[in-house]
Amino acid sequence: MNNYISALSVLTASVLLSPLSMANQPWSQDRQWLFGDWNGERTQLEQQGYKFTAALMNQSAYGLDGGYKDNNGFETTSQLTFGANFDLAKIAGWDDTTANIIVTKREGKSLTNESIKDPRASQLGNVQEVYGRGEIWRLTQAWVKKGFNDNTVQFKIGRMGLSDDFNASHCEFQNLLLCGGQLGKSIGSIWYNWPVSVWGANLKYQFAPEWTVGLGVYEVNPDNIKTASNSDGFNLDMNNVEGALIPVELIWKPKLALFNGLPGEYKLGALYSSAEANDVSVAGKVHDSKHSVWLNAQQQLSQQGADAKRGLYVSFNAVINDKDTTAVTSTQQLAFWYKGPFDSRPNDSVGFGLANYVVNDRVTDRQIATNNSRGYVDYDAFATDYVPVQDDELNVELNYSYQWSPAIMLRPNLQYIYQPAGIKAVKDAWVAGLTMRINF
Known part of the structure; x- marks a missing residue:
């Protein structure tokens, strides 16, 4: 981790101190990849159907005031x-067929867990x-997707995350609840x-120009979130599957006159x-089951x-969970971002978002009852057997995304x-x- 931080510090200094860099330098403003185009071989490989990616994301957080400590x-x-x-159409002649594989590794600590x-x-x-899900190597994606009838029907099967295809949302923020799909944050x-x-399969059907419906089936297997060793991140067996998770989603992509014909996306x-x-x-x-509903709008x-x-965007995401089995009964997120705020910085953006967790009042009542049974009436910051009573949590973020180059x-x-x-x-x-993202 220290090596990552040192490398990022050197790179950041180079970026900020070298505004007149030449295009052939790693930090030039038109550099597509930090390691370049491999003398044109990278572009040639992509034209032949092989696209390779490598990226590093680093997120630092400094406590200015408040929190538990x-x-x-x-x-x-x-x-x-x-x-x-x-692209298996180019590689093997399989029309409308793609395959994807991604491996990830996380390291570091969370300021929320350590101090807040x-x-x-x-x-x-x-x-x-x-942050999260262990400091191990993981097989994050390994799937094949096949399109039918001019890609109006798409079938996907393999290893994937659920929010890759359902409850998906944009990420323009560093705060967890303001970034990406919401369901994984509460269930x-x-x-x-x-x-x-996880092992899964899904089917998407575009039945009209603006309308698509999706249906998926995924395993519920706690082995997939084990973090004891790197082998847990590459677990492919289904020995301990506890059930199936079935999402369904309706997607509407209109260009409404109310917004001057600008594009939108709405998911239920x-x-x-x-x-x-x-x-x-x-x-x-x-209970023998669990359920949730959601709304995503951008x-x-x-x-x-x-x-x-370039312009102003807004997103609203909301989740409502099963109250019998879920500690967080709902989440809500409202975010705005403006892409290209300055003519000289057309790829930058400014973001502002609010996100809220609503804790189940049944959980709150149980925590209060537990403390009463142990003789606690008020909050005790030192007692090890005191159970903190939880209510709602609100997260707010203001940021500026400085896109030095692609x-x-x-x-x-x-x-x-x-x-x-x-x-x-x-x-x-x-x-x-501070979030820093580097595409190699």
Whole structure:
């Protein structure tokens, strides 16, 4: 990890101090990849159907004020990603067929876990979204996708994360709940986001120009989230499958006159899990299923000049979970970002978002009852057997994404966490963060 940070520091200094770099330098502003085009071989391979990717994401967070420890802690976490995509139509003559494989490795610590939240409480948010699921190598994707009838029907099978194809959302932020799909943040025991993969299959059918429906079947297998060794990240057996998770989603992609014909995407979905789930309020009670519903909406609100990508965007995401079996009954997210805020910086963006976790009142009541049985009436910051009483948690982030080149992105950000882990007695936290992404 220290090697990653040192390399990033040197690279960042080079970027900021070299505005007149030549195009053949790794830090030049038109550099597609940090390691270049391999003397043209990379582009040639892609034209032949072989596309290779390698990237490093680093997210640092510094506690400005508040939190459980109320100190100026600093933590950093990173993710390495190596991938290959194969256009099998070009390679093998298989029309409308692609295959993909991605391997990832995460390292580092979370400021939320180390300083911001009460360590006796279960985690809700995280100020570094790239943290989690263990410091091990993982097979994150290994799938094949086949299109039929001019790709109006697509079938996909293999190893994948559930939010790759359902409840998917854009990520313009460092805060966990403001980044990507929401379900994995509240029902992570069965819904696995990146970097975890599971065996699954899904079918997407575009039945009208603006309308698509999707249906999937995925395993619920706790072996997939084990982190004891690197072998756990490459577990391919299905010996301990506990059930099936079945999502269905309706997608609408209109260009509404209300927004001057600018594109939008709206998703309504639901899931059913056949795996047994524990009741959150009654010890020992078990339910034979679990369910959730969600809404994802993204709309471009304005366009800057002739560039269709520049302008103001808004997204709203909401999840409602099964109240009998889920500690977080719902999440809501509202985010705005403006792409190309300056003519001289058409690829930069400014982002502002708010995201909320709503803790199940049955969980809160059970925590209060547990403390009363142990003689605790008020919050006790030192007792090891005290159970912190959790309520809602609100996350806010303001950031600026500085796209130096297609190869290098820097995203300084300021975050505010209201009631960390939903605990009223813990001081609200202010955090300064920096995301750095490098495409090799």
